[in-house]
Amino acid sequence: MNRVLLIDDEALARDVLRHYLGSYPEFEILEECSNGFDAVKAIQKHKPDLIFLDIQMPRINGFETLELIEHQPKVIFTTAYDEYALKAFELQALDYLLKPFSEARFAGAIQKYLQGKNALTENHKLEALLNSSGKHSEEARRVVVKDGSRIQILPVEEISHLEAYDDYVKVFHKDNLFLKKNTLSYYEQSLDPKEFLRVHRSFMLNLNFLHRLETLDKHNVLAHLKNGVKIPVSRAGYAKLREVLGL
């Protein structure tokens, strides 16, 4: 039996999915969720094999939902508009269904799941790339983190710096530290480069928090943040800092 979750904020959209899934007795719907918060809880609770995930949803969107879960089910995105296709592929989506989609198209997605295929054919990928070229995904204005069982939404303005930590990234927000399973490169791409700068292989800092730079010797520079934190700056990082600050 394949265990499935339906995640969409519109009841009617879930109706369509439920109706289509009705023709596949080997699929069992465990729960339906109408927002990202509920989805995170339901995924942790049921550990489903497959989820149908809408992208634009209340509170936290589909991508943020995926960032917060440890159990990674196979994901089929369902969305009304194709501006997110590229990001969905980057996240190794099994498939990407554009609403309204036909039963045949849905059957195709199910086939992909059953065959254990991951990602799409190269043609599809290329098409998506072409479609998305010129569409810049806007910079993230918030980072969603989990604090025990609580989900917190941190405005990027309040994040002082980020630090790479094995497979995780430490996010420093006020006096708290949150761990996210992610890479610094990911944040380098998703955060506004005018605001966040990677000054070291393992550190990114929020320029608005920068208090002063201390030169220890020729190759060692230390960035002092307004909250008293000191961050090492690499040579390349120093060059970037100088450029951004116009030194």
Add this chain to the structure above:
Amino acid sequence: MAMSVKTLSRLELRSIALLWMVICDALLVLALLENGVLPEPALQLALLSFVSALPFFYLLDISQDFLSGVFSKLSSRLVLLLVCLVLIFSVICFVALSIFDLRQMNDHMALMVFVILAQGIMVSVLSWTWTLVKGLKRDSAYRQSIEGSLREAELHHLRRQLQPHFLFNSLNSIKALLLKDTKAAGSMLENLSEFLRSSLNQDENRPVPLEEELRLLELYLSIEKIRFADRLQVQYAITDEARACSLPALILQPAMENAVKFGLNSGEEKVELQLKAFCREGGLQLELQNPCDEASRLSAKGKGFGLDLLRRRLHLLYKRSDLLQIKQEQGIFTTRIFIPQ
């Protein structure tokens, strides 16, 4: 790639100019030495010819670029100082030569002046061509950027009318309704068509009575209410006086769409929207309230939430930037629009 080609051609152009001068001067010196005439002043002449070419570079605003290109490690101030020193030195040389040796080297002097003039002309032509090419490139870049922003504006406008998310999600809802309630599906389809027709037919600059804009709003809300079932509720408080006022087409609907999105995004189970319209001195006041939370405001930034566009339109129409005002307090987001009559 393009960058390096550009830098190369620029350097080449100047190198050719400099090389040409050096060759001229070298030939001159050789000629003078071979003839055996006045070897000492000849060397002075060569020096004079070389150093007097430099002021041309300087005067034609070429030296700074060129020198700072060559001596990129030195500060440009130092280079400028150097150029000035050379300039003064050349003047001194010239004066000294003309006072002491003028009669003896009359012929050579004439030749020298000719060469220096030729150098000057050559350098100015090259530099002028360079400036022209650069100017043309800048012009075409400027034109391209204007065309780009025009097209962007047009696209934005189109997107505004088509509202792809709304459109496709509505189509999907109709599909869902077809499975269980064909009558409801039919009426939703009719409403959607009517809404699309009305908003596509609107001439954005023509004022319409508030009554008409409200009808469009009703159509829009009837669709959203089907999509979000009982989550969405709208309360109206509109005075009769206000109904008779007119406003530019498609002002209220984008504001309402923003309120709906925002409200639904807040995650509240019941989303209550409030629309007030009344007249106050000199115009029509519209007030729209929706619940919101901090988190949805963060995700809303730059996500087609149409208030920025609305503000821009109002500014273009009335040349005033205070017509659209927003306020957020205690989980309520208020949009105020004032339409001068």
